[in-house]
Amino acid sequence: MGKLFSAHGAARWLSFFAGWVILGRIGAIDLAAGLVISALAAALSLHLLPPVRLNPWAMPAYAARFFAGSLRAGWDVAWRVAARPPQVNPGVLVVPCAVPQGLARDAFRALASLQPGTLPLPGRGPDLRVHCLDMDAPVVAALDADASAFLAVVDAPHHG
Structure with a gap:
């Protein structure tokens, strides 16, 4: 207590x-x-759930990145599925992930799942499996940048 x-x-x-x-x-x-x-x-x-150290100065930047990315991805998904024929190339990518396994990785996967066009899948190991709507889109670069911004917020060490 x-x-x-x-x-x-x-x-x-x-x-x-x-x-x-x-x-x-x-x-x-x-x-x-x-x-x-x-x-x-x-x-x-x-x-x-043990206490997590958060960096309040990094939160606004992460929130802005998250919402801008969500809007951009939402428009991209809408355009891809509305096009005739649909402009999709779905598949699963294996993406190196800097977020350490455990609670931080689970939180990152949950937030990344809210971005349209990508869905992080469950799994173990240093890599992240991501189902994406377009295998040719820059998913790896976007998730890497998101992971760096996320790590700045949760004040966690980088992995790998």
Whole structure:
């Protein structure tokens, strides 16, 4: 329970409580229950998911890169599937990945899966398997740049 009173614990507690307030009513009993339940949720999350160091200065750059890439890829996918005949060359690429295996790699795969036209597949090892809509597109370069930006945010060491 000592972790709950650390900076990471307080941040998680506050985050869970903010979610409680946003989703619920704001009466005295509701807020008291929210404080207790948020504390339990934060303690459990600290046990199951260790604190991650984030670089707040790198987050805006990563967010801008993510949303710009998502818009660009969305338009590209729409153009490819609307063209007659469709301009697709689907397949699976094996991409070297600088994000270390574990929680950081899982988080990177989850974020990369939100980009249209690519879908990181589950797997182990230093490489990332990615299903892409066009094997000829610069998927490797884009994922490498995304991995570098992601590593700057999570403050994780580069792998390989």
